[in-house]
Amino acid sequence: xxxxxxxxxxxxxxxxxxxxxxxxxxxxxxxxxxxxxxxxxxxxxxxxxxxxxxxxxxxxxxxxxxxxxxxxxxxxxxxxxxxxxxxxxxxxxxxxxxxxxxxxxxxxxxxxxxxxxxxxxxxxxxxxxxxxxxxxxxxxxxxxxxxxxxxxxxxxxxxxxxxxxxxxxxxxxxxxxxxxxxxxxxxxxxxxxxxxxxxxxxxxxxxxxxxxxxxxxxxxxxxxxxxxxxxxxxxxxxxxxxxxxxxxxxxxxxxxxxxxxxxxxxxxxxxxxxxxxxxxxxxxxxxxxxxxxxxxxxxxxxxxxxxxxxxxxxxxxxxxxxxxxxxxxxxxxxxxxxxxxxxxxxxxxxxxxxxxxxxxxxxxxxxxxxxxxxxxxxxxxxxxxxxxxxxxxxxxxxxxxxxxxxxxxxxxxxxxxxxxxxxxxxxxxxxxxxxxxxxxxxxxxxxxxxxxxxxxxxxxxxxxxxxxxxxxxxx
Numbered sequence: 418x419x420x421x422x423x424x425x426x427x428x429x430x431x432x433x434x435x436x437x438x439x440x441x442x443x444x445x446x447x448x449x450x451x452x453x454x455x456x457x458x459x460x461x462x463x464x465x466x467x468x469x470x471x472x473x474x475x476x477x478x479x480x481x482x483x484x485x486x487x488x489x490x491x492x493x494x495x496x497x498x499x500x501x502x503x504x505x506x507x508x509x510x511x512x513x514x515x516x517x518x519x520x521x522x523x524x525x526x527x528x529x530x531x532x533x534x535x536x537x538x539x540x541x542x543x544x545x546x547x548x549x550x551x552x553x554x555x556x557x558x559x560x561x562x563x564x565x566x567x568x569x570x571x572x573x574x575x576x577x578x579x580x581x582x583x584x585x586x587x588x589x590x591x592x593x594x595x596x597x598x599x600x601x602x603x604x605x606x607x608x609x610x611x612x613x614x615x616x617x618x619x620x621x622x623x624x625x626x627x628x629x630x631x632x633x634x635x636x637x638x639x640x641x642x643x644x645x646x647x648x649x650x651x652x653x654x655x656x657x658x659x660x661x662x663x664x665x666x667x668x669x670x671x672x673x674x675x676x677x678x679x680x681x682x683x684x685x686x687x688x689x690x691x692x693x694x695x696x697x698x699x700x701x702x703x704x705x706x707x708x709x710x711x712x713x714x715x716x717x718x719x720x721x722x723x724x725x726x727x728x729x730x731x732x733x734x735x736x737x738x739x740x741x742x743x744x745x746x747x748x749x750x751x752x753x754x755x756x757x758x759x760x761x762x763x764x765x766x767x768x769x770x771x772x773x774x775x776x777x778x779x780x781x782x783x784x785x786x787x788x789x790x791x792x793x794x795x796x797x798x799x800x801x802x803x804x805x806x807x808x809x810x811x812x813x814x815x816x817x818x819x820x821x822x823x824x825x826x827x828x829x830x831x832x833x834x835x836x837x838x839x840x841x842x843x844x845x846x847x848x849x850x851x852x853x854x855x856x857x858x859x860x861x862x863x864x865x866x867x868x869x870x871x872x873x874x875x876x877x878x879x880x881x882x883x884x885x886x887x888x889x890x891x892x
Contacts, residue, residue: 453601454600455622456624457626458624461625462608462630463630463631465631467495467634471492471607473630474496474500474572479509479511481571481574482512485516485594486640486726486728487590488516489576489609494520500526500529505530508531509531510531512533512534513725514536514788515538522541522549531550532551533551533553535563537552542786546785557751557790558750559748561595562748564599564602567602571603571604573603573605576596576599576607579611586623588614588623591615592725593746605629607629608628612635613635613733614638616738617739618739618742619743620745643697643698644674646677648848651681653675653813653815653846655678656846657682658679661851662679663761665687667689667713667714667759667763668690668763669694669756669796670696671766675814680700681702690713690759694725694751695727697732698731701731714759715759717743722743753798756795758804759803762809763808764800767779767814769781769814771866772828773862773866773867773886775862776835776838777835779834782833783832797837809843812837812845816848823870847869849869849872851869860888867879
């Protein structure tokens with residue numbers, strides 16, 4: 418049986434390689450032989466202009482766009498021009514958050530393109546909230562399943578990669594996340610080849626033979642410069658770093674001023690590890706100061722584990738050809754049982770609004786969709802069920818909005834999306850302190866949350882808590 422099946426595979430591969438379609442084929446039949454991006458195939462990509470490459474996109478297609486700093490902006494802009502010029506219809510563009518103007522989301526592209534976001538970036542937010550774009554509520558860890566299970570069938574994948582090395586291998590660079598799964602299943606793959614894209618180790622390697630077209634696309638990667646932090650954000654960072662992060666902890670954190678404030682307050686810590694779906698410039702400082710060694714981690718000990726990177730050229734240069742960093746498929750990085758095996762898992766995420774019972778809104782402001790589910794629940798849960806019992810699931814936010822309204826509220830705003838449930842929340846941190854809610858009943862939760870609310874709102878929250886719970890909040 419083994420001999421016969423081997424003969425069938427060899428025969429099939431021979432038929433595929435000898436076909437007259439060559440690399441111009443619109444049907445990736447050689448995937449019946451191997452769809453593993455590491456595997457070199459007996460074919461070569463065609464080098465084309467961006468306009469020539471995207472001309473394969475037709476009405477009704479589903480197009481995947483590589484996300485975050487790896488957004489292939491040159492290809493996206495060419496796709497938009499192609500759609501308009503050829504009067505395409507009903508092209509779905511799916512992605513996590515992307516960078517650049519995302520011109521396909523503009524009103525003049527309605528009916529031509531429709532964005533389908535797995536995590537909403539600022540460039541797609543208006544389209545989603547105006548009804549011209551769509552949003553899929555989904556855990557970051559499960560996005561690859563959409564492709565593996567053919568729930569979303571990708572016709573064309575637009576990705577940005579580093580140039581091929583001497584063996585013909587490219588790198589997905591700063592964003593492996595769900596892009597690896599996308600290129601495994603796309604019928605047609607177009608690569609924007611950019612020498613500015615870092616070559617990273619891990620799951621993001623793809624041999625050039627898997628591309629149908631390559632485009633010369635040198636340009637600087639989109640950067641996120643750190644914003645000036647407020648006193649409130651610095652105080653939240655100090656509280657988390659000094660009170661909750663232990664030496665030897667494995668950290669997960671998102672992007673933004675609060676995670677940056679935490680990282681800047683960790684310079685006295687030792688033997689920290691990083692296993693996080695994303696990281697930014699603040700990690701580089703801690704590596705250089707000797708705080709991050711990854712010594713005690715169970716998976717990839719001695720190495721930083723990430724799935725995508727957002728930041729400045731500093732962090733891009735840091736990860737380039739650096740074996741200290743491993744970029745992995747997000748279904749691995751955000752896998753709860755894997756997260757839970759690391760020591761002292763400390764997950765630090767931000768949120769928008771929390772009610773007095775501990776329900777957490779993270780993806781919307783009332784009915785306005787703002788971001789997405791992301792990896793918050795993946796890591797909140799991974800920390801909560803950590804094997805050593807020392808994990809800390811942490812949520813953090815300023816006590817008030819920019820208009821002075823309390824972010825700890827009696828009732829969530831109508832339409833607000835509960836990302837982290839009452840049962841998931843453990844720690845909530847504001848500039849006024851730390852509330853530990855795990856195992857506490859509703860009366861006790863209200864008491865702890867009111868203690869860390871802004872003083873200007875505490876009396877009103879106490880009255881509202883009594884009206885809602887029919888008892889006085891207390892320990």
